[in-house]
Amino acid sequence: MSSLDEIPVVSGAGAPASRELPLNGALESVLHEVRHALARLVGTGETTKIDLKSMPFGPGDLDRLIAFLGKGEVQASIEALGPTRVQETATAGVWLVDYLNSEAQRLALHLEIAHVPEILRPQPQDLDDAIAVLDARLNRVGGDPPPTS
Amino acid sequence: MAARNATEKTLGESLRERGVSRRGFLKFCAATASMMALPPSMTSTIAAALEQARRPSVIWLSFQECTGCTESLTRSHAPTVEDLILDVISLDYHHTLQAAAGEAAELARVQAMKAHAGDYLVVVDGSLPGPDSNPGYSTVAGHSNYDMLMETVEHAAAVVAVGSCAAFGGLPHASPNPTGAVSVLDVVKHKPVVNVSGCPPIPMVITGVLAHYLIFGRLPELDAYHRPLAFFGQSIHDRCYRRPFYDKGLFAKSFDDEGARLGWCLYQLGCKGPSTYNACATMRWNDGTSWPVEAGHPCLGCAEPSFWDAGGFYQALSVPTSASGMTVLGAGAAGALVGGAVAALAKRRTKAEEARRQPVTVDELEQKL
């Protein structure tokens, strides 16, 4: 087995992933799509999701794209049907949302251009249930039921 | 009945019963959209439809096949979205996967057919000996494949032919086709048939078609070969990341030359990408790790009809499938012989005429007048 490990794995044409990457056509078109989506977010508030898994990337392209986008200030993790990792990129409003299953395999990888990624926001139906759930818990604790509005 | 039948529950209900939260559900829908090659903006539509979707009953028939298609589906690293989809469909009959055996297994099929008449899906992998060939080449529980397929399809909502064998006849159909193998579409004319070709098909494409039926309650849009356009709408060549090299005329000429190492186009090594329609270039294999061309091997064109008889795998697409230089030489030599013979005959006739020529003098002519 060790002999297999001795063979180095080279991705791409040997170019190291860096922010000064030589952009190829596929990467450039994705970045232009992001640029237009940002303009829409600023102009009309419309959010956009880009499925990075369905792109005809070559070896190393995805890593180069992620390296180019860089890291922003916000990182979040959601535990629901396996972990989901949210990373703000160096460009405000551009989020990298990585949906993983419980064995840390990628289900989907989206670039989300939004104020806050959808998966971070509470779901409307959950908000509807939230007051009732809280009431029930308060009742169980034994306090007075809060005035209903 | 107090508890509703499992297949009567909506998908939203059964997922919540399994403790899947609404965020989890949203994530499931995002992954499903990705799997079905739909844009992420469709996620909310999918979520709304999935809430109401009912678990379809699926009967999986295996005929002249190698189980590679089932392997493709089940060996994708577990647990994935594919598994979730498989959990939410009710797989009522599958030789390889079901626990029941013998008569109990066949009974399960008949029961599923009765309970869901008109609603169930039939998945077929493998080709089958045609109605006119010897049924003994492939039987299940003493029934010929043809009889079993026709009986099962009778009350089905639709048929999904999984793999190139079921879709086009595949390897059993390859010349000289000893078993008289035919595809599902060759014999099933009265039910909608979806072909999910490939040898094997991409697992996500198999589940993507099932998911489409599950979510929208109808079959996806199909191409001329009954393949779902979402996955088979574009050729390998059109989505290939090595395409720029083709356009620039940079080709690998052997598997270990400079061009091969630099990842240039594999056309000259026999790549059938230009004429092959499949989603390998975007969906990839082994959980999105890679795909044949990325691994440095030309596309075999396995998702196309007669791919086994379409000439050498390592011969360029433009090379004819059977003619050789010897054929041309032979034909040329025959032509030269014929031409030479015709001309020689003509020459000989002229010579003979010349030999028989009897000169006539003016005096002789005048005498005759």
Add this chain to the structure above:
Amino acid sequence: MSGSMEFLLWTKGPMFNVAIAIFAIGLLVRIAEIFVLGRERNYAEPRASEWLPGLRTVFTRTVADPGTFKRAPFNVVVGWVWHIGFLIALLLFVPHIKLIESLTGLSWPALPNPIISMVTAVTLVALIATLIHRMTHPVKRRISTIEDYLVWTVVFAVVLTGFLAFNRMINPYPLVLGMHILSAEIMLILLPFTKLTHIFTLFIARWYNGAAFGRKGVQS
């Protein structure tokens, strides 16, 4: 089931065999006939050798003499353009070279695909120009026969379908590639029996011309 892929495989398989056989047999019949019949015997004493002038003429006649050019500049220029374009696309395009290699074992370097595509586009325009010229020029129109139009159509179909296939302008691709191969096969089949034979006989004709002149000691 019969679809575009079956059509492509038919053109690449059985139909190709038929076409290449008819082409090889037909062409060799014609050429063998020409050589075996030969020329009328010349009893006059030769003044010079036949060989060198014969060979030279095979090449020199490629360039039209000034008189011809002055009389019919369109024929010369446009004729040249599309013939060269056709030859470049035929002989220097990767898939064509692979095809020739599979039949003969011979191969040579190719031109990059975009150049071939451009050359093909120019060839198409030139071919259309020749047709318009043929149909509008009063003399040409009168001397043109059905065979002339047939030959033009076949050549144009080969180049056009090749252009469409390379640029993937018709879906599905196997259909347009099959159409290209089929039109090339029709051209191969017609070649020995129409004016297209000039591809081969022009060399013989020029040789005879040059040789006859050389024998008389005249410059050709």
